[in-house]
Amino acid sequence: YISIIDIMRTISVLSGKGGVGKTTVVANLSAALTKLGFDVTAVDLNLTTPNLGFYFGYHLADISLHDILKNVDKLKDGIYIHPTGVKVIPGSLSVEDVVGVDISNINKVISGLKSDFVILDSAAGLGKEALTSLSVCDEALIVTNPEIPSLADSLRAIKVAEKVGKEIRGVVLNRVKGNRNEVSEEEIERMLGYPIIAKIPEDKWIAKSLESKVPLVYLNPNSRARIEFQNLAYAI
């Protein structure tokens, strides 16, 4: 492995609200950066409701982030390399595995990684899991939908990120349908105080990608969401 850039960047993907597309962004941004030639590790730091593994087919992996957080020596065996080249540390779907997890070990996990980018999937809300993701990152990426509840929660996430002194890379506006009732881009940027660096449309290929366990950027060259994920990777 030859690093293209000599500093590893750890990016936390946050939203406040659940279901807005964090995991989708983590999977596809990781894949798009990998496609550009970077070494990328996607980590499922959503320990209570993990689902990054579904996007790559590692939802039933033998070693999960839960195991690694309990015993960091397991890290070397818990990084799964997807056929696309994306490295993935999935979570465990077993509820029992959450018991005894020491989330503070995430620092050791990240410092044990050798990648150009570490992309952290985060839990919804602003509880311990999301705050840990924020505390270990170099920069945060905010995912939101063009709707008031999602924007309000994103604003809370932004305020917390600012409070702990984290750089906010920008806003990813997801599930854009172009309806007249959507909040406008200008209004969103004004409300959140950060630029929209990618605008991902509502796209049925997201579901197809999930079904085939292959990120969209490797699946359909003509999907509009795919083009936007690639633009997001360029922006990052």
Ligand code: ADP
């Ligand atoms: P979160 O991680 O923020 O909870 P997910 O990434 O799991 O959100 O997305 C929630 C659901 O919405 C998933 O079923 C996902 O496939 C779907 N989804 C996300 N983004 C899009 C999109 N741009 N177009 C269509 N479906 C999407």
Ligand code: MG
């Ligand atoms: Mg998620």
